[in-house]
Amino acid sequence: MTEPAPVSDRIRRAAGSMTTLLRHLDAWDAARTALDACDLMLGNPQEMPLPGLVETIRRHAIPQDKDWFAYKRSEEQPRAAVAQELREWRDLPFRPEDVFLTTGAFGALAVLFQALLDSGDEVVYSLPPWFLYEPMLIAAGAVPVKVRVREDDNDLDLDALAAAIGPATRAVIVNTPSNPTGRIHPPDTLAALASLLTERSRRFGRPIWLISDESYSRLVYSDAEFHSPIGYYPYSVLVYTYGKVLLAPGQRIGYLALSPSLPGVAAVREAVDAAQIAAGWLFPNAIMQYAVADLALLSIDLAELERKRDLMVRELRAAGYELRAPEGTFYLWARSPIPDDEAFCRLLAERGVLVMPGSVFEVPGHFRISLTGSRDMLERARPVFRTVIETLIDTT
Numbered sequence: 001m002t003e004p005a006p007v008s009d010r011i012r013r014a015a016g017s018m019t020t021l022l023r024h025l026d027a028w029d030a031a032r033t034a035l036d037a038c039d040l041m042l043g044n045p046q047e048m049p050l051p052g053l054v055e056t057i058r059r060h061a062i063p064q065d066k067d068w069f070a071y072k073r074s075e076e077q078p079r080a081a082v083a084q085e086l087r088e089w090r091d092l093p094f095r096p097e098d099v100f101l102t103t104g105a106f107g108a109l110a111v112l113f114q115a116l117l118d119s120g121d122e123v124v125y126s127l128p129p130w131f132l133y134e135p136m137l138i139a140a141g142a143v144p145v146k147v148r149v150r151e152d153d154n155d156l157d158l159d160a161l162a163a164a165i166g167p168a169t170r171a172v173i174v175n176t177p178s179n180p181t182g183r184i185h186p187p188d189t190l191a192a193l194a195s196l197l198t199e200r201s202r203r204f205g206r207p208i209w210l211i212s213d214e215s216y217s218r219l220v221y222s223d224a225e226f227h228s229p230i231g232y233y234p235y236s237v238l239v240y241t242y243g244k245v246l247l248a249p250g251q252r253i254g255y256l257a258l259s260p261s262l263p264g265v266a267a268v269r270e271a272v273d274a275a276q277i278a279a280g281w282l283f284p285n286a287i288m289q290y291a292v293a294d295l296a297l298l299s300i301d302l303a304e305l306e307r308k309r310d311l312m313v314r315e316l317r318a319a320g321y322e323l324r325a326p327e328g329t330f331y332l333w334a335r336s337p338i339p340d341d342e343a344f345c346r347l348l349a350e351r352g353v354l355v356m357p358g359s360v361f362e363v364p365g366h367f368r369i370s371l372t373g374s375r376d377m378l379e380r381a382r383p384v385f386r387t388v389i390e391t392l393i394d395t396t
């Protein structure tokens with residue numbers, strides 16, 4: 001009998017929840033270097049970085065005092081800049097002291113899970129989700145509880161959420177615009193969710209947190225409007241990353257911001273600060289913090305992103321695929337022409353087009369395309385999507 005490896009049971013279970021993802025990432029790594037692969041798999045850049053980004057980072061790398069590279073928690077100047085931006089953007093009175101700079105949205109979520117959750121607490125979110133909520137929650141000792149979004153329009157299923165929220169629920173995560181569906185949850189849904197959380201918090205005798213993952217809130221198409229869940233419910237926290245709008249996820253910077261109407265805010269600030277230290281000095285590096293105010297002025301070309309979205313939605317529909325046009329994010333979420341989405345994605349991969357199967361998002365029978373692929377990749381992928389669906393129709 002072989003002894004189990006002497007590693008943490010939590011991490012073993014977190015790793016177990018990523019088996020499908022890791023299998024696809026390994027296959028992707030092998031395939032993407034192949035000549036001319038159309039890499040539409042992850043939200044990764046496929047072209048050179050924004051020129052303004054390089055210049056901004058370079059400028060802030062030059063020390064202006066002896067403390068430039070000293071240990072940093074959340075610096076005053078980026079906190080003030082983010083609070084000011086949020087006051088205008090969200091029309092809510094955010095305070096600098098309620099903004100905590102983090103290593104992207106990953107860092108913000110990891111810190112929040114440490115700060116807000118106890119072992120065994122349940123956290124509810126909707127499928128298809130960002131696929132790393134689950135391992136992060138398990139690693140934090142929490143229990144993921146999952147419900148499906150509504151099949152017809154990818155909006156939150158409030159009845160399913162109501163059924164899933166019980167006495168052990170400590171938080172609900174909402175991701176809008178959603179990775180992978182691109183759905184922006186409308187105000188009516190957010191108001192109904194807030195009423196549900198208020199009612200359940202009262203019934204179970206402790207507040208349920210709303211963690212609002214707004215990582216893609218700068219990537220909203222011109223025919224849609226973003227609505228933040230934050231204004232609807234006092235026990236809410238906003239999570240943001242610059243990794244999407246700058247398309248530079250390797251330069252880790254983001255933040256979490258406590259709701260301006262959060263009751264007992266002082267104790268929560270203390271908990272977040274302690275969690276950020278105790279989790280391993282989980283603060284972004286000094287240069288990225290100094291750069292925040294200038295980074296907020298930069299963005300990938302949203303008009304070009306929208307042209308890519310329109311091109312691919314039109315092309316895929318014309319070829320016979322079923323999909324809703326996303327309202328935000330740089331992803332398309334479509335139905336696989338055959339129930340076995342992994343087999344379908346293999347057919348695309350054999351022809352040099354790499355996309356993510358729905359199974360990775362626990363919703364088989366679908367697939368996700370990343371529009372971060374270059375225009376050239378998308379043009380070359382178009383006939384492949386057509387050929388594969390025609391082959392499948394011919395053989396079924």
Ligand code: PMP
Pocket residue numbers: 043103104105106107130175179213215241242243244249254
């Ligand atoms: N939340 C969602 C919904 C995401 O899609 C991602 C990145 N794919 C993250 C959080 C993490 O973002 P970052 O890597 O910039 O921290």
